Amino acid sequence: MADQDKKDPLLEKRTSRRSFLKNSGLTVGGLIVGGAVGTLIGRETNETTTTVDPKKAPTPQGDGKANPNAALMFFTPNQFDIANAAVERIFPADDNGPGAQELLVAYFIDHQLASGWGMNAKEYMSGPFYPGEETQGYQGSLNRQEIFTVGLQAIENHSKEKYEKSFVELSGEEQDAVLTDFQDGNVEMKGVSSNYFFNLLRSTTIEGVYADPLYGGNANMAGWELKKYPGHQMSYFNMIEQEEFEVIEPKSLSSQHNH
Amino acid sequence: MATTLPKTDVVLIGVGWTGGILAAELTKKGYQVVGLERGRGRSTSDFIMVHDELRYALRYDLMQDLSKETITFRNNDKMRALPMRQYGSFLLGTDLGGSGVHWNGQTWRFLPYDFQIRTMTEERYGKDKIPEDMMLQDWGITYDELEPYFDQFDQMAGISGEENPHGGKRSNPYPTGPMKHTPVMTLFKEACENLGYKPFTQPSANLSESYTNPDGIARAACQYCGFCERFGCEYGAKADPTVTVLPVAESTGKFDLRTHANVVEILHEGNRATGVRFIDVQSGEEFIQPAEVVAVTSYVLNNVRLLLQSGIGKPYDPKTGTGVIGKNYAYQNMCASTTGFFEEREFNVYAGAGSLGMCVDEFNGDNFDHSNLNFLHGANIFLGQLGKRPIQNNAVKPDTPSWGAKFKEESIKYHNRSISFNAQGASMPFRYHYLDLDPTYKDAFGNPLLRMTYDFKEQDNEMSKFMASKTEEIMKEMGASEIIVMKEKGPYNIVPYQSTHNTGGVIMGDDPSTSALNSYLQMWDFENIFVPGASAFPHNSGYNPTGTVGALSYRAAEGIDLYLKNGGSLV
Numbered sequence A: 001m002a003d004q005d006k007k008d009p010l011l012e013k014r015t016s017r018r019s020f021l022k023n024s025g026l027t028v029g030g031l032i033v034g035g036a037v038g039t040l041i042g043r044e045t046n047e048t049t050t051t052v053d054p055k056k057a058p059t060p061q062g063d064g065k066a067n068p069n070a071a072l073m074f075f076t077p078n079q080f081d082i083a084n085a086a087v088e089r090i091f092p093a094d095d096n097g098p099g100a101q102e103l104l105v106a107y108f109i110d111h112q113l114a115s116g117w118g119m120n121a122k123e124y125m126s127g128p129f130y131p132g133e134e135t136q137g138y139q140g141s142l143n144r145q146e147i148f149t150v151g152l153q154a155i156e157n158h159s160k161e162k163y164e165k166s167f168v169e170l171s172g173e174e175q176d177a178v179l180t181d182f183q184d185g186n187v188e189m190k191g192v193s194s195n196y197f198f199n200l201l202r203s204t205t206i207e208g209v210y211a212d213p214l215y216g217g218n219a220n221m222a223g224w225e226l227k228k229y230p231g232h233q234m235s236y237f238n239m240i241e242q243e244e245f246e247v248i249e250p251k252s253l254s255s256q257h258n259h
Numbered sequence B: 001m002a003t004t005l006p007k008t009d010v011v012l013i014g015v016g017w018t019g020g021i022l023a024a025e026l027t028k029k030g031y032q033v034v035g036l037e038r039g040r041g042r043s044t045s046d047f048i049m050v051h052d053e054l055r056y057a058l059r060y061d062l063m064q065d066l067s068k069e070t071i072t073f074r075n076n077d078k079m080r081a082l083p084m085r086q087y088g089s090f091l092l093g094t095d096l097g098g099s100g101v102h103w104n105g106q107t108w109r110f111l112p113y114d115f116q117i118r119t120m121t122e123e124r125y126g127k128d129k130i131p132e133d134m135m136l137q138d139w140g141i142t143y144d145e146l147e148p149y150f151d152q153f154d155q156m157a158g159i160s161g162e163e164n165p166h167g168g169k170r171s172n173p174y175p176t177g178p179m180k181h182t183p184v185m186t187l188f189k190e191a192c193e194n195l196g197y198k199p200f201t202q203p204s205a206n207l208s209e210s211y212t213n214p215d216g217i218a219r220a221a222c223q224y225c226g227f228c229e230r231f232g233c234e235y236g237a238k239a240d241p242t243v244t245v246l247p248v249a250e251s252t253g254k255f256d257l258r259t260h261a262n263v264v265e266i267l268h269e270g271n272r273a274t275g276v277r278f279i280d281v282q283s284g285e286e287f288i289q290p291a292e293v294v295a296v297t298s299y300v301l302n303n304v305r306l307l308l309q310s311g312i313g314k315p316y317d318p319k320t321g322t323g324v325i326g327k328n329y330a331y332q333n334m335c336a337s338t339t340g341f342f343e344e345r346e347f348n349v350y351a352g353a354g355s356l357g358m359c360v361d362e363f364n365g366d367n368f369d370h371s372n373l374n375f376l377h378g379a380n381i382f383l384g385q386l387g388k389r390p391i392q393n394n395a396v397k398p399d400t401p402s403w404g405a406k407f408k409e410e411s412i413k414y415h416n417r418s419i420s421f422n423a424q425g426a427s428m429p430f431r432y433h434y435l436d437l438d439p440t441y442k443d444a445f446g447n448p449l450l451r452m453t454y455d456f457k458e459q460d461n462e463m464s465k466f467m468a469s470k471t472e473e474i475m476k477e478m479g480a481s482e483i484i485v486m487k488e489k490g491p492y493n494i495v496p497y498q499s500t501h502n503t504g505g506v507i508m509g510d511d512p513s514t515s516a517l518n519s520y521l522q523m524w525d526f527e528n529i530f531v532p533g534a535s536a537f538p539h540n541s542g543y544n545p546t547g548t549v550g551a552l553s554y555r556a557a558e559g560i561d562l563y564l565k566n567g568g569s570l571v
């Protein structure tokens, strides 16, 4: 079947949503009302993104069911969208294989932020706080949840200032330009430098590409496959001396737990 | 308020490598030993789910909880010291077995030169060779005197290896043969041989073959699983206290282990310790454990802190150069990091072990002439194949951005096509590098944090440049098409991981005015306190510390036995 012949799922979704909206009593004169749920539906209806819809990624079990892990523990849907767009610029889909969106990296980040790590639980967060030298490391009082909240908002504000558009509406090149401003530390942020936030976003993205899928990213171990990394294997005793490169089918920790 | 427990012969503050060795040796001799460990118990069964890079390597699952206790740091005493809020430069172990559970197992004996460094340096180059602010001093013990204790550690742990052509004399060969050689190691080995060096296999506490030690403890061979340093070994193949010395101590029936027991003070009357005060961190209850001998075995940083906090020994004052506790803090000069790219070959680098590798020692210690060089000592050049895990390893060519399409493409392409190694340089002590108590920041119990004042010096930078010229040459010889070498050292920065080889602060020596301990690791002015650990090193060598820490622990065990029999100062 030729590509054009396939039904466009995105279009289909839009049509059905539109008719749903019409009949749902959530619109008044074409504008959406209905509080948080209403805006949620509206937001999805206005979606123009053409990248992969991560929510439709199959479960790791490959049973065709929707992935129950693809839901939010910390981000608001709006924050999620910004993060989801940003991670794809950091680790984009290309000929080598999937990018961060398809690997569900933004979900990984969301779940990590909801954990003790997001609240810097095992880190020294007592005052007094002083700026300090670079050699002394992070000295801010914001935890990672707060940094992401401030940072994603700053991405949005900076996009609007620079291009008069939301970050998610920008072209790839424009998104890169915004992120580069953060990387270079050129964006004013309260409590943390934009460069610190960018580095955190970058490192967490890479974690989400390659961490065991049990954390919600690295969907289907496709991140590992990019690097021909076998994940969890019991032993390499019999091949450690081997000359030829060997691609081993990756295994995640779920294979260890459920065997 | 505090409950006083029955008196014991020996109390250990912390049960990692040093505490574990003392526990085994002293209970075997019939003494009653109480081990107080602030963390939880540990065993191999904790590590069924251990092949998890995020949890262990990046979220530091096995490390000390910094929200409760950390250190403060500054590069020099003009700066305000600020807390190490997150992990970076070094990692601190906790729980039974301490850092011994999640170490690599690279096991060295320091060189004969190390133990007599001042004497031998002056003999060869004259007094002027040593800069005035470099606090170089002899250790009060020689390699030959320490050799039997090195041997004890090797036999206990089953160290795998082959003769180091530049090492000190050994009374016994390595108890197990060298680890297997991978193609990457062979490439390095041949390149070094072509350059006229004598490469040898990294001595390893990851067992190359199954082994039964003199205590009858049997362990399996390493599986090269690639999750070793920062991780625990689910096979028990990596020598750690929980699979070697602690089962021996337990089998004697004389070892009373108390976990969740955080020691906050060493109690003393006059120049004699009477015991320790600790808090059960689960119940919040406070206890006093009286003891005949107090062994401070809580890793370098807490060894220093507990002594200072308890008012034991004379604190070091860099202005006058007097006092000893906190003096000669040194580190490790990890330098000359070199990455080579190989377009044509892919290597199975996902496999590996914590101390799998090849090294050369031609430029370590005083194995080469320093007459025309502006640094002392040297480095072990080491290529390790530890298991290249994907989150932390993303080598790309110079000028490649750190994110985006190009980054992705290269970090994937070169994951199995690049090789890195570096030089592990010695770290010399300087007058203004020291440890004391922080005036501002406190731990969870309200006690002051330890304050570290430390920076890299010209010595480190000069060594780095020299080593970089050697590592680059080796990498070229290995046939890399493109090479990145880090030549210069910036200031010491607590953010990037470098090494958990903190040393000094409670140093050994032959003179009570310049050292805290005698050659039995016994305090000069508190005869019933023994402080084994890398805190006893007057400087740090171009090697990992634990082989030498282990030897000093066996020496201390003998000292404690002698003291309990005869009393008094042992030297």
Ligand SMILES: Cc1cc2nc3c(=O)[nH]c(=O)nc-3n(C[C@H](O)[C@H](O)[C@H](O)COP(=O)(O)OP(=O)(O)OC[C@H]3O[C@@H](n4cnc5c(N)ncnc54)[C@H](O)[C@@H]3O)c2cc1C
Pocket: B013, B014, B015, B016, B017, B018, B019, B036, B037, B038, B039, B091, B092, B093, B094, B095, B096, B097, B098, B099, B100, B102, B103, B104, B105, B106, B107, B108, B229, B230, B261, B262, B263, B264, B297, B298, B299, B300, B302, B355, B500, B501, B532, B533, B534, B544, B545, B546, B547, B549
């Ligand atoms: C990732 C990593 C890799 C390493 N690799 C190597 C290597 O390859 N080769 C090498 O030679 N060395 C290596 N090391 C260093 C090695 O682990 C240490 O040298 C060794 O464990 C030191 O023994 P120790 O007994 O002094 O401290 P530890 O083994 O850390 O034990 C100290 C114990 O004291 C406890 N403690 C601390 N304070 C208190 C208190 N107040 N009350 C009660 N208990 C307390 C701690 O919880 C801990 O269990 C590595 C370290 C790390 C972190």
Ligand code: SF4
Pocket: B205, B206, B207, B221, B222, B223, B224, B225, B226, B227, B228, B229, B231, B232, B233, B234, B235, B236, B237, B238, B352, B353, B354
């Ligand atoms: S590499 Fe070897 S010693 Fe290290 S954890 Fe794996 S099996 Fe154990």
